[in-house]
Amino acid sequence: xxxxxxxxxxxxxxxxxxxLPQRLWQLLRDECAALLRLNLLFCLFCLPVVTIxxxxxxxxxxxxxxxxxxxxxxxxxLRETLRGGLGRAWGAFALSLPLLAFAGYGCWFYxxxxxxxxxxxxxxxxxxxxxxxxxxxxxxxxxxxxxxxPLGRDTLVRALALAFLHPGRALAGAACHYGLPALAIxxxxxxxxxxxxxxxxxxxxxxxxFTQKNLERVLGQTPANAGKxxxx
Numbered sequence: 483x484x485x486x487x488x489x490x491x492x493x494x495x496x497x498x499x500x501x502l503p504q505r506l507w508q509l510l511r512d513e514c515a516a517l518l519r520l521n522l523l524f525c526l527f528c529l530p531v532v533t534i535x536x537x538x539x540x541x542x543x544x545x546x547x548x549x550x551x552x553x554x555x556x557x558x559x560l561r562e563t564l565r566g567g568l569g570r571a572w573g574a575f576a577l578s579l580p581l582l583a584f585a586g587y588g589c590w591f592y593x594x595x596x597x598x599x600x601x602x603x604x605x606x607x608x609x610x611x612x613x614x615x616x617x618x619x620x621x622x623x624x625x626x627x628x629x630x631x632p633l634g635r636d637t638l639v640r641a642l643a644l645a646f647l648h649p650g651r652a653l654a655g656a657a658c659h660y661g662l663p664a665l666a667i668x669x670x671x672x673x674x675x676x677x678x679x680x681x682x683x684x685x686x687x688x689x690x691x692f693t694q695k696n697l698e699r700v701l702g703q704t705p706a707n708a709g710k711x712x713x714x
Contacts, residue, residue: 521683535575542624573633578620585613618645618652655692
């Protein structure tokens with residue numbers, strides 16, 4: 483299976499492209515306005531800072547709706563999240579970005595101090611393992627929650643399986659989810675327009691495309707039908 487293989491049943495008359503680059507081009511061509519609007523709304527709802535977790539969850543949910551050829555309603559996703567999905571939104575956030583930050587800082591700290599005390603290589607190795615596991619599994623974790631899976635141990639196990647079923651796809655998805663926005667943030671203020679227009683929605687969409695094939699295998703069904711079982 484190629485890293486760029488992509489195959490899924492969609493509702494529109496036009497059959498989706500089988501390769502990921504072609505499918506991405508289809509979505510960019512057909513949903514350009516929706517992606518621009520989605521990115522702008524995400525940036526606006528992140529301004530209060532405390533709203534970042536639900537906004538991030540809504541961004542992922544809307545990107546999955548676009549992949550399934552459904553209208554990406556950010557306000558509808560936000561209302562649904564506020565009514566009964568805040569636990570999922572905060573849980574997904576707490577188990578991804580903060581853990582990545584703490585593990586990354588731990589790697590930097592213990593590696594710098596290991597020159598004086600080689601025993602510190604042990605916590606360095608632990609932090610490095612946590613960093614890579616969270617990095618590879620977080621995209622799939624968001625995907626499973628958006629597919630209707632409850633926030634719990636079973637979903638975490640499935641996210642890990644999703645990450646290690648095809649590590650190449652998981653790493654590519656993580657590079658899109660985190661790498662592209664992080665690079666743009668580091669290049670501020672030159673990348674300001676890019677971040678406001680497409681700097682979050684398109685990387686998230688691309689990361690979801692990388693995750694899609696593995697999601698079908700872990701769930702045993704398409705994401706469009708996964709929510710029916712997950713919410714039961």
